[in-house]
Amino acid sequence: xxxxxxxxxxxxxxxxxxxxxxxxxxxxxxxxxxxxxxxxxxxxxxxxxxxxxxxxxxxxxxxxxxxxxxxxxxxxxxxxxxxxxxxxxxxxxxxxxxxxxxxxxxxxxxxxxxxxxxxxxxxxxxxxxxxxxxxxxxxxxxxxxxxxxxxxxxxxxxxxxxxxxxxxxxxxxxxxxxxxxxxxxxxxxxxxxxxxxxxxxxxxxxxxxxxxxxxxxxxxxxxxxxxxxxxxxxxxxxxxxxxxxxxxxxxxxxxxxxxxxxxxxxxxxxxxxxxxxxxxxxxxxxxxxxxxxxxxxxxxxxxxxxxxxxxxxxxxxxxxxxxxxxxxxxxxxxxxxxxxxxxxxxxxxxxxxxxxxxxxxxxxxxxxxxxxxxxxxxxxxxxxxxxxxxxxxxxxxxxxxxxxxxxxxx
Numbered sequence: 001x002x003x004x005x006x007x008x009x010x011x012x013x014x015x016x017x018x019x020x021x022x023x024x025x026x027x028x029x030x031x032x033x034x035x036x037x038x039x040x041x042x043x044x045x046x047x048x049x050x051x052x053x054x055x056x057x058x059x060x061x062x063x064x065x066x067x068x069x070x071x072x073x074x075x076x077x078x079x080x081x082x083x084x085x086x087x088x089x090x091x092x093x094x095x096x097x098x099x100x101x102x103x104x105x106x107x108x109x110x111x112x113x114x115x116x117x118x119x120x121x122x123x124x125x126x127x128x129x130x131x132x133x134x135x136x137x138x139x140x141x142x143x144x145x146x147x148x149x150x151x152x153x154x155x156x157x158x159x160x161x162x163x164x165x166x167x168x169x170x171x172x173x174x175x176x177x178x179x180x181x182x183x184x185x186x187x188x189x190x191x192x193x194x195x196x197x198x199x200x201x202x203x204x205x206x207x208x209x210x211x212x213x214x215x216x217x218x219x220x221x222x223x224x225x226x227x228x229x230x231x232x233x234x235x236x237x238x239x240x241x242x243x244x245x246x247x248x249x250x251x252x253x254x255x256x257x258x259x260x261x262x263x264x265x266x267x268x269x270x271x272x273x274x275x276x277x278x279x280x281x282x283x284x285x286x287x288x289x290x291x292x293x294x295x296x297x298x299x300x301x302x303x304x305x306x307x308x309x310x311x312x313x314x315x316x317x318x319x320x321x322x323x324x325x326x327x328x329x330x331x332x333x334x335x336x337x338x339x340x341x342x343x344x345x346x347x348x349x350x351x352x353x354x355x356x357x358x359x360x361x362x363x364x365x366x367x368x369x370x371x372x373x374x375x376x377x378x379x380x381x382x383x384x385x386x387x388x389x390x391x392x393x394x395x396x397x398x399x400x401x402x403x404x405x406x407x408x409x410x
Contacts, residue, residue: 007213007243017209021251024205028255031198032262035190039267042103046096055186055267061107062184069111069180069278075138077111078130085131111182113280118145122152122284146173149284157369165371168378172286180278185271187264188291189281192298194259196361199302202255203360204331206306207313209251210244211326237404241314241397248310252303260295276366285366287380298362301386305359308389309334311396318404333357353381356389 011017041054041061049057067073084090089101105112112130118141119133120126137144153166161169272292276282279291289297309330317326337357340348352358353370358381370381 004239004242004246007239008246011209011213011243011247014212017212020205020208024202024251024255027201028198028259029262031194032259035194035263036266038190039186042099042106044100044103046099046103048099052266058106058186059184059268059270062110062186063107065108065111066183067181069114069141069182071138071141073179074111074115074141075135077108078115078133078135078138080108081105081112081130110184110280114182114278114283115141117280117283118148120148122148123156142176142178145176146170149173161369161371162373164373164376165378168371169286169369172288176277176288177275181274182278183271183274184268185274185279185291187267187269188271188295189279190267191260191263192281192294192363194263195298195302195363198255198259199298199306199360200334200357202252202302203306203309203334206248206251206310207330208327209247210310211313211317212323213240213244213314213317237401240404241400244310244314245307245397248307249303252306256299256302281363282366286369287366287382289366294363294366297366297382297386301359301362301365301382304386304390304393305356307393308356308359308396311393311400315396315400315403318400334360354384354388356385359385359389 012021036052036055037050039050039055039058041049041057043049043057048054065073065077084101084104087101087104089097089104092098092101113127115133116126116129119137120129150170153161153169271279272295273290276285276287276289276291276294282291282294312333313326313330316329317323320326333355334357337352337355341352350370350372353365353368354372358365362382365380365382365385368381371378372381372384
Protein backbone atom coordinates (compact mmCIF):
# COMPACT_ATOMS: atom_id res chain seq x y z
CA UNK A 1 0.00 0.00 0.00
CA UNK A 2 2.84 2.36 0.83
CA UNK A 3 4.37 1.75 -2.59
CA UNK A 4 1.05 2.49 -4.31
CA UNK A 5 0.74 5.76 -2.36
CA UNK A 6 4.29 6.63 -3.40
CA UNK A 7 3.41 6.12 -7.06
CA UNK A 8 0.27 8.26 -6.66
CA UNK A 9 2.37 10.99 -5.04
CA UNK A 10 4.80 10.87 -7.96
CA UNK A 11 1.93 11.51 -10.36
CA UNK A 12 0.67 14.55 -8.48
CA UNK A 13 4.13 16.01 -7.97
CA UNK A 14 4.05 16.95 -11.64
CA UNK A 15 2.79 20.45 -12.33
CA UNK A 16 0.69 19.21 -15.25
CA UNK A 17 -1.13 16.72 -13.01
CA UNK A 18 -1.84 19.37 -10.39
CA UNK A 19 -3.27 21.69 -13.04
CA UNK A 20 -5.38 18.84 -14.49
CA UNK A 21 -6.78 17.99 -11.05
CA UNK A 22 -7.62 21.64 -10.40
CA UNK A 23 -9.32 21.97 -13.79
CA UNK A 24 -11.28 18.79 -13.09
CA UNK A 25 -12.58 20.18 -9.79
CA UNK A 26 -13.55 23.49 -11.40
CA UNK A 27 -15.32 21.73 -14.28
CA UNK A 28 -17.33 19.53 -11.89
CA UNK A 29 -18.52 22.53 -9.87
CA UNK A 30 -19.32 24.51 -13.03
CA UNK A 31 -21.36 21.63 -14.46
CA UNK A 32 -23.31 21.42 -11.22
CA UNK A 33 -23.96 25.16 -10.93
CA UNK A 34 -24.86 25.54 -14.63
CA UNK A 35 -27.33 22.64 -14.40
CA UNK A 36 -29.10 24.23 -11.44
CA UNK A 37 -29.21 27.66 -13.09
CA UNK A 38 -30.62 26.24 -16.33
CA UNK A 39 -33.96 25.57 -14.63
CA UNK A 40 -36.38 28.48 -14.47
CA UNK A 41 -39.85 29.18 -13.09
CA UNK A 42 -42.27 31.73 -14.55
CA UNK A 43 -44.30 33.55 -11.89
CA UNK A 44 -47.81 34.99 -12.28
CA UNK A 45 -46.32 38.26 -13.57
CA UNK A 46 -44.42 36.55 -16.37
CA UNK A 47 -41.02 36.98 -14.69
CA UNK A 48 -38.35 34.26 -14.86
CA UNK A 49 -36.92 32.97 -11.59
CA UNK A 50 -33.79 30.84 -11.94
CA UNK A 51 -31.45 28.96 -9.62
CA UNK A 52 -32.44 27.05 -6.50
CA UNK A 53 -35.51 29.18 -5.86
CA UNK A 54 -36.78 28.64 -9.41
CA UNK A 55 -36.20 24.88 -9.17
CA UNK A 56 -38.13 24.62 -5.91
CA UNK A 57 -41.02 26.76 -7.15
CA UNK A 58 -41.24 24.62 -10.28
CA UNK A 59 -41.29 21.43 -8.21
CA UNK A 60 -44.07 22.88 -6.03
CA UNK A 61 -46.10 23.76 -9.13
CA UNK A 62 -45.81 20.20 -10.47
CA UNK A 63 -46.59 18.45 -7.20
CA UNK A 64 -50.42 18.64 -7.51
CA UNK A 65 -50.21 16.80 -10.83
CA UNK A 66 -48.22 13.87 -9.48
CA UNK A 67 -49.92 10.48 -9.54
CA UNK A 68 -50.94 7.66 -11.91
CA UNK A 69 -51.35 8.73 -15.54
CA UNK A 70 -54.82 7.29 -15.92
CA UNK A 71 -57.18 8.23 -18.75
CA UNK A 72 -58.99 10.53 -16.34
CA UNK A 73 -55.79 12.33 -15.35
CA UNK A 74 -54.69 12.70 -18.97
CA UNK A 75 -58.14 13.96 -19.96
CA UNK A 76 -57.94 16.59 -17.22
CA UNK A 77 -54.55 17.73 -18.52
CA UNK A 78 -55.87 18.00 -22.09
CA UNK A 79 -58.97 19.90 -20.95
CA UNK A 80 -56.95 22.27 -18.76
CA UNK A 81 -54.53 22.90 -21.60
CA UNK A 82 -57.38 23.63 -24.04
CA UNK A 83 -58.83 26.22 -21.67
CA UNK A 84 -55.45 27.83 -21.15
CA UNK A 85 -54.79 27.99 -24.90
CA UNK A 86 -58.06 29.89 -25.26
CA UNK A 87 -57.19 32.41 -22.53
CA UNK A 88 -56.54 36.09 -23.40
CA UNK A 89 -52.93 35.75 -22.24
CA UNK A 90 -52.25 32.80 -24.56
CA UNK A 91 -53.86 34.56 -27.53
CA UNK A 92 -52.13 37.87 -26.87
CA UNK A 93 -49.30 39.08 -29.08
CA UNK A 94 -47.52 40.48 -26.03
CA UNK A 95 -44.62 38.26 -24.93
CA UNK A 96 -45.18 39.02 -21.24
CA UNK A 97 -48.79 37.88 -21.48
CA UNK A 98 -47.63 34.72 -23.26
CA UNK A 99 -45.18 34.09 -20.43
CA UNK A 100 -47.99 34.40 -17.89
CA UNK A 101 -49.98 31.80 -19.83
CA UNK A 102 -46.93 29.53 -20.03
CA UNK A 103 -46.44 29.92 -16.27
CA UNK A 104 -49.90 28.51 -15.64
CA UNK A 105 -48.99 25.43 -17.71
CA UNK A 106 -45.81 24.64 -15.80
CA UNK A 107 -47.48 22.27 -13.35
CA UNK A 108 -48.59 19.84 -16.04
CA UNK A 109 -45.97 20.72 -18.69
CA UNK A 110 -44.17 17.37 -18.35
CA UNK A 111 -47.41 15.48 -19.00
CA UNK A 112 -48.05 17.65 -22.05
CA UNK A 113 -44.64 16.62 -23.39
CA UNK A 114 -45.51 12.96 -22.90
CA UNK A 115 -48.77 13.47 -24.79
CA UNK A 116 -47.00 15.27 -27.63
CA UNK A 117 -44.42 12.51 -27.81
CA UNK A 118 -47.06 9.75 -27.94
CA UNK A 119 -49.43 11.39 -30.44
CA UNK A 120 -46.81 13.09 -32.62
CA UNK A 121 -44.59 11.59 -35.28
CA UNK A 122 -42.23 9.00 -33.75
CA UNK A 123 -39.20 10.12 -35.78
CA UNK A 124 -39.28 13.74 -34.60
CA UNK A 125 -40.79 15.59 -31.66
CA UNK A 126 -43.77 17.85 -32.31
CA UNK A 127 -44.02 20.19 -29.31
CA UNK A 128 -47.54 21.32 -30.24
CA UNK A 129 -49.07 17.88 -30.82
CA UNK A 130 -50.74 17.97 -27.39
CA UNK A 131 -52.49 21.23 -28.31
CA UNK A 132 -54.39 19.42 -31.07
CA UNK A 133 -55.75 16.66 -28.82
CA UNK A 134 -59.28 16.31 -27.51
CA UNK A 135 -60.40 14.85 -24.22
CA UNK A 136 -61.43 11.63 -26.00
CA UNK A 137 -57.80 11.03 -27.04
CA UNK A 138 -56.80 10.40 -23.43
CA UNK A 139 -58.13 6.82 -23.59
CA UNK A 140 -55.68 6.00 -26.40
CA UNK A 141 -52.47 7.27 -24.80
CA UNK A 142 -50.82 3.90 -24.08
CA UNK A 143 -52.13 2.35 -27.28
CA UNK A 144 -50.84 5.29 -29.29
CA UNK A 145 -47.32 4.89 -27.91
CA UNK A 146 -47.20 1.38 -29.39
CA UNK A 147 -48.93 2.38 -32.64
CA UNK A 148 -46.48 5.25 -33.26
CA UNK A 149 -43.53 2.91 -32.73
CA UNK A 150 -45.06 0.23 -34.96
CA UNK A 151 -45.75 2.66 -37.78
CA UNK A 152 -42.16 3.97 -37.59
CA UNK A 153 -40.69 0.46 -37.56
CA UNK A 154 -42.60 -0.67 -40.64
CA UNK A 155 -42.18 2.52 -42.67
CA UNK A 156 -39.23 4.83 -42.02
CA UNK A 157 -37.09 2.23 -40.20
CA UNK A 158 -38.26 -0.86 -42.06
CA UNK A 159 -34.86 -1.82 -43.46
CA UNK A 160 -33.00 -1.09 -40.25
CA UNK A 161 -34.53 -3.83 -38.10
CA UNK A 162 -35.19 -7.52 -38.65
CA UNK A 163 -38.70 -8.92 -37.99
CA UNK A 164 -37.49 -10.34 -34.66
CA UNK A 165 -36.03 -6.99 -33.63
CA UNK A 166 -39.26 -5.18 -34.52
CA UNK A 167 -41.25 -7.62 -32.45
CA UNK A 168 -38.83 -7.19 -29.56
CA UNK A 169 -39.22 -3.40 -29.54
CA UNK A 170 -43.00 -3.57 -29.78
CA UNK A 171 -43.09 -6.10 -26.95
CA UNK A 172 -40.91 -3.87 -24.77
CA UNK A 173 -43.27 -0.93 -25.33
CA UNK A 174 -46.30 -3.09 -24.53
CA UNK A 175 -44.65 -4.32 -21.33
CA UNK A 176 -44.46 -0.83 -19.84
CA UNK A 177 -46.28 -0.73 -16.53
CA UNK A 178 -49.74 0.82 -16.91
CA UNK A 179 -50.73 3.29 -15.74
CA UNK A 180 -47.39 5.04 -15.46
CA UNK A 181 -46.88 6.98 -12.24
CA UNK A 182 -45.77 10.55 -12.82
CA UNK A 183 -43.70 12.59 -10.38
CA UNK A 184 -41.58 15.65 -11.13
CA UNK A 185 -37.95 14.65 -11.70
CA UNK A 186 -36.27 17.85 -12.89
CA UNK A 187 -33.20 17.19 -10.76
CA UNK A 188 -32.65 13.80 -12.36
CA UNK A 189 -33.43 15.25 -15.78
CA UNK A 190 -30.66 17.82 -15.45
CA UNK A 191 -28.25 15.27 -14.02
CA UNK A 192 -28.83 12.83 -16.88
CA UNK A 193 -28.44 15.64 -19.40
CA UNK A 194 -25.15 16.72 -17.83
CA UNK A 195 -23.67 13.26 -17.23
CA UNK A 196 -22.38 12.40 -20.76
CA UNK A 197 -20.34 15.61 -21.09
CA UNK A 198 -19.02 15.41 -17.53
CA UNK A 199 -18.03 11.74 -17.75
CA UNK A 200 -16.27 12.35 -21.08
CA UNK A 201 -14.21 15.12 -19.46
CA UNK A 202 -13.39 12.80 -16.55
CA UNK A 203 -12.30 10.00 -18.90
CA UNK A 204 -9.91 12.35 -20.71
CA UNK A 205 -8.58 13.72 -17.41
CA UNK A 206 -8.04 10.23 -15.98
CA UNK A 207 -6.21 9.18 -19.15
CA UNK A 208 -3.97 12.24 -18.88
CA UNK A 209 -3.18 11.67 -15.21
CA UNK A 210 -2.20 8.01 -15.59
CA UNK A 211 -0.43 8.37 -18.93
CA UNK A 212 2.93 9.09 -17.33
CA UNK A 213 2.91 6.38 -14.67
CA UNK A 214 4.84 3.87 -16.78
CA UNK A 215 6.93 6.31 -18.78
CA UNK A 216 8.27 8.61 -16.05
CA UNK A 217 11.34 6.50 -15.23
CA UNK A 218 12.34 6.48 -18.89
CA UNK A 219 11.86 10.24 -19.14
CA UNK A 220 13.91 10.78 -15.98
CA UNK A 221 16.66 8.45 -17.32
CA UNK A 222 16.40 6.25 -14.24
CA UNK A 223 14.71 3.21 -15.78
CA UNK A 224 17.92 1.17 -15.48
CA UNK A 225 17.95 1.72 -11.73
CA UNK A 226 14.22 1.01 -11.45
CA UNK A 227 14.33 -2.36 -13.23
CA UNK A 228 17.58 -3.49 -11.61
CA UNK A 229 16.16 -3.05 -8.10
CA UNK A 230 15.00 -6.11 -6.14
CA UNK A 231 11.28 -5.44 -6.64
CA UNK A 232 11.59 -3.43 -9.85
CA UNK A 233 9.99 -6.01 -12.15
CA UNK A 234 7.41 -7.37 -9.70
CA UNK A 235 6.15 -5.39 -6.74
CA UNK A 236 6.93 -2.00 -8.31
CA UNK A 237 5.06 -2.91 -11.51
CA UNK A 238 2.01 -3.93 -9.52
CA UNK A 239 2.23 -0.71 -7.52
CA UNK A 240 2.11 1.36 -10.70
CA UNK A 241 -0.99 -0.50 -11.90
CA UNK A 242 -2.61 -0.08 -8.48
CA UNK A 243 -1.81 3.63 -8.51
CA UNK A 244 -3.37 4.10 -11.94
CA UNK A 245 -6.55 2.26 -10.95
CA UNK A 246 -6.74 4.20 -7.67
CA UNK A 247 -6.32 7.59 -9.39
CA UNK A 248 -9.03 6.83 -11.98
CA UNK A 249 -11.35 5.50 -9.28
CA UNK A 250 -10.92 8.41 -6.87
CA UNK A 251 -11.16 11.10 -9.55
CA UNK A 252 -14.27 9.55 -11.10
CA UNK A 253 -16.29 8.80 -7.98
CA UNK A 254 -15.37 12.02 -6.18
CA UNK A 255 -16.35 14.08 -9.23
CA UNK A 256 -19.59 12.26 -10.02
CA UNK A 257 -20.81 12.18 -6.44
CA UNK A 258 -19.96 15.86 -5.96
CA UNK A 259 -21.78 16.93 -9.13
CA UNK A 260 -24.75 14.67 -8.35
CA UNK A 261 -24.89 16.07 -4.83
CA UNK A 262 -24.91 19.66 -6.09
CA UNK A 263 -27.67 19.08 -8.65
CA UNK A 264 -29.92 16.82 -6.59
CA UNK A 265 -29.26 18.74 -3.38
CA UNK A 266 -30.37 22.01 -4.97
CA UNK A 267 -33.15 20.72 -7.22
CA UNK A 268 -34.44 17.75 -5.24
CA UNK A 269 -34.39 14.01 -5.95
CA UNK A 270 -38.14 13.49 -6.40
CA UNK A 271 -39.34 11.00 -8.98
CA UNK A 272 -36.51 8.52 -8.38
CA UNK A 273 -38.86 5.52 -8.22
CA UNK A 274 -40.89 6.38 -11.32
CA UNK A 275 -40.39 4.58 -14.62
CA UNK A 276 -38.22 6.49 -17.07
CA UNK A 277 -41.10 6.27 -19.58
CA UNK A 278 -43.03 8.65 -17.29
CA UNK A 279 -40.33 11.28 -17.83
CA UNK A 280 -39.76 13.01 -21.14
CA UNK A 281 -36.03 12.11 -21.23
CA UNK A 282 -36.92 8.39 -21.26
CA UNK A 283 -40.37 8.33 -22.81
CA UNK A 284 -39.26 6.45 -25.94
CA UNK A 285 -36.77 4.10 -24.27
CA UNK A 286 -37.34 0.36 -24.62
CA UNK A 287 -35.44 -0.27 -21.37
CA UNK A 288 -38.16 -0.65 -18.73
CA UNK A 289 -36.33 0.67 -15.68
CA UNK A 290 -36.83 3.33 -13.01
CA UNK A 291 -35.12 6.70 -12.80
CA UNK A 292 -33.05 5.47 -9.85
CA UNK A 293 -31.90 2.42 -11.81
CA UNK A 294 -30.88 4.66 -14.70
CA UNK A 295 -28.79 6.72 -12.30
CA UNK A 296 -26.98 3.59 -11.09
CA UNK A 297 -26.39 2.44 -14.68
CA UNK A 298 -24.94 5.84 -15.57
CA UNK A 299 -22.64 5.78 -12.52
CA UNK A 300 -21.29 2.28 -12.97
CA UNK A 301 -21.26 2.41 -16.76
CA UNK A 302 -19.33 5.67 -16.65
CA UNK A 303 -16.86 4.18 -14.17
CA UNK A 304 -16.30 1.15 -16.40
CA UNK A 305 -15.67 3.48 -19.33
CA UNK A 306 -13.27 5.76 -17.46
CA UNK A 307 -11.38 2.79 -16.03
CA UNK A 308 -11.12 1.15 -19.46
CA UNK A 309 -9.68 4.27 -21.08
CA UNK A 310 -7.31 4.79 -18.13
CA UNK A 311 -6.05 1.21 -18.41
CA UNK A 312 -5.70 1.62 -22.17
CA UNK A 313 -3.58 4.73 -21.62
CA UNK A 314 -1.46 2.78 -19.12
CA UNK A 315 -1.07 -0.08 -21.60
CA UNK A 316 0.15 2.26 -24.34
CA UNK A 317 2.44 4.00 -21.86
CA UNK A 318 3.93 0.70 -20.71
CA UNK A 319 4.48 -0.47 -24.28
CA UNK A 320 5.70 2.76 -25.89
CA UNK A 321 7.30 4.57 -22.96
CA UNK A 322 5.64 7.77 -24.20
CA UNK A 323 3.15 9.70 -22.07
CA UNK A 324 2.06 11.82 -25.04
CA UNK A 325 1.29 8.80 -27.19
CA UNK A 326 -0.46 7.16 -24.23
CA UNK A 327 -2.93 10.01 -23.71
CA UNK A 328 -3.52 10.50 -27.45
CA UNK A 329 -4.85 7.01 -28.20
CA UNK A 330 -7.75 7.07 -25.67
CA UNK A 331 -8.53 10.66 -26.69
CA UNK A 332 -8.91 9.56 -30.31
CA UNK A 333 -11.03 6.56 -29.38
CA UNK A 334 -13.39 8.82 -27.42
CA UNK A 335 -13.82 11.47 -30.12
CA UNK A 336 -13.54 9.43 -33.36
CA UNK A 337 -16.83 7.50 -32.91
CA UNK A 338 -18.67 10.79 -32.40
CA UNK A 339 -17.28 11.98 -35.74
CA UNK A 340 -18.15 8.72 -37.52
CA UNK A 341 -21.70 8.77 -36.14
CA UNK A 342 -22.43 11.75 -38.41
CA UNK A 343 -21.52 9.73 -41.50
CA UNK A 344 -24.27 7.75 -43.23
CA UNK A 345 -22.55 4.39 -43.56
CA UNK A 346 -24.80 1.28 -43.63
CA UNK A 347 -24.72 -0.77 -40.41
CA UNK A 348 -22.02 1.46 -38.92
CA UNK A 349 -24.38 2.50 -36.13
CA UNK A 350 -24.44 -1.01 -34.69
CA UNK A 351 -20.67 -1.13 -34.50
CA UNK A 352 -20.48 2.34 -32.99
CA UNK A 353 -23.16 1.32 -30.49
CA UNK A 354 -20.85 -1.12 -28.71
CA UNK A 355 -17.61 0.88 -28.73
CA UNK A 356 -16.26 1.89 -25.29
CA UNK A 357 -17.12 5.58 -25.66
CA UNK A 358 -20.79 4.59 -25.30
CA UNK A 359 -20.18 3.84 -21.63
CA UNK A 360 -19.49 7.53 -21.13
CA UNK A 361 -23.02 8.40 -22.27
CA UNK A 362 -25.28 5.68 -20.87
CA UNK A 363 -28.24 8.08 -20.72
CA UNK A 364 -28.00 8.41 -24.53
CA UNK A 365 -27.60 4.65 -24.98
CA UNK A 366 -30.86 4.14 -23.07
CA UNK A 367 -32.63 6.30 -25.62
CA UNK A 368 -31.05 4.53 -28.61
CA UNK A 369 -32.26 1.58 -30.67
CA UNK A 370 -29.10 -0.45 -31.29
CA UNK A 371 -30.11 -4.12 -31.10
CA UNK A 372 -28.05 -7.30 -31.42
CA UNK A 373 -29.18 -10.84 -32.17
CA UNK A 374 -27.38 -13.67 -30.35
CA UNK A 375 -28.77 -17.00 -31.51
CA UNK A 376 -32.29 -15.63 -31.61
CA UNK A 377 -31.97 -13.67 -28.36
CA UNK A 378 -32.40 -9.92 -28.96
CA UNK A 379 -30.58 -7.60 -26.58
CA UNK A 380 -29.85 -3.89 -26.48
CA UNK A 381 -26.38 -2.36 -26.53
CA UNK A 382 -26.25 -1.57 -22.81
CA UNK A 383 -26.08 -5.17 -21.46
CA UNK A 384 -23.25 -5.89 -23.92
CA UNK A 385 -21.32 -2.79 -22.86
CA UNK A 386 -21.72 -3.56 -19.16
CA UNK A 387 -20.42 -7.11 -19.61
CA UNK A 388 -17.70 -6.75 -22.23
CA UNK A 389 -15.74 -3.74 -21.00
CA UNK A 390 -15.54 -4.59 -17.28
CA UNK A 391 -14.27 -7.99 -18.45
CA UNK A 392 -11.72 -6.28 -20.72
CA UNK A 393 -10.58 -4.17 -17.78
CA UNK A 394 -9.81 -7.36 -15.87
CA UNK A 395 -7.93 -8.71 -18.89
CA UNK A 396 -5.89 -5.53 -19.31
CA UNK A 397 -4.50 -5.66 -15.77
CA UNK A 398 -2.27 -8.76 -16.26
CA UNK A 399 -1.46 -7.67 -19.83
CA UNK A 400 -0.09 -4.32 -18.60
CA UNK A 401 1.86 -6.06 -15.85
CA UNK A 402 3.41 -8.56 -18.26
CA UNK A 403 4.35 -5.92 -20.83
CA UNK A 404 5.94 -3.55 -18.34
CA UNK A 405 7.73 -6.31 -16.44
CA UNK A 406 9.44 -7.38 -19.66
CA UNK A 407 10.51 -3.86 -20.61
CA UNK A 408 14.01 -3.83 -22.10
CA UNK A 409 16.26 -1.00 -20.91
CA UNK A 410 18.31 0.44 -23.77
